[in-house]
Amino acid sequence: MKPLLITDCDEVLLHMVRHFGTWLGEEHAIAFDMAGGDFATSMTRADGTVLDRAEMWSYLDGFFPGQMARQTLVPHAREALAALATQADIVVLTNLQDHCRTHRIDQLAEHGIVHRVECNQGGKGPPVARLLAEYDPSVAVFVDDLAVHHQSVADTAPQVYRLHMVSEPDLAIHVPPAPAAHARIDDWVEAQAWIEARFATGRPAQA
Known part of the structure; x- marks a missing residue:
């Protein structure tokens, strides 16, 4: 796994x-x-x-x-995902309408990020649970900028490690850490190391 x-x-x-x-x-x-x-x-x-x-x-x-x-790549995101992909499966779970899925896939590919993309509306806990059932991973990590989605995942799939990230500096200073997340990191260099450390444990998060 x-x-x-x-x-x-x-x-x-x-x-x-x-x-x-x-x-x-x-x-x-x-x-x-x-x-x-x-x-x-x-x-x-x-x-x-x-x-x-x-x-x-x-x-x-x-x-x-x-x-x-108009959108631009977050610094170090592409490199971090490329490194993480050598040891893990990666799914981009984005809250867009379904008709935007192909646009999102193409958009990410233009920035050198080519991974499975799933669109969602509403809380992300249920789709995360479905992905867990499909992949049956040794350990799973969820990254999102919105506290509401961390709470949704905590309620539905508490065994998932949850990392709160707000990559826009002018926005991040106004957003408190998500209470349901295990950590708050707004930089992909540090986030990559945190995610790799969670992978290395081989164990799910404690509920």
Whole structure:
């Protein structure tokens, strides 16, 4: 049995928030504040009105897939995944609509990252559990930028090691460590070493 790495994409492998904010300003005259915490409270029009949650989702749907070419690679992500792939299976679990899957696969390939991609909507605990049943790994690690997904995985698959990563520095300073994660690391060089150490134990996380 091999280890399994299940990793998010946006703000883990690819920068998204800064480019989303730039697009909102350029194309829609909407200001995006990374200190806002929640996307739904971070987007304001020129008259100062805050967009509601439904409007926020409509703009996110507008960014994906049409504006994905704006996204840039997180430093050291490609190299870390290449090294980890020598000993583990890797799945990119991304919360996008299913019609974006091929776009995400092609986008990652353009950055030299070629691994299985699965799209998901909602909490990531259930799809992580399904991947565990499929791969039956010796040990599994989950990487994501959102605390809600760490809690979902902790509830559904507590044997998975959970690493909280927010790769955008201007956003990371406003995001506290996820309570349900085992560690918070925002840099792939250090994260690679942490993941390799979890793989080396050959044992699942303690519930």
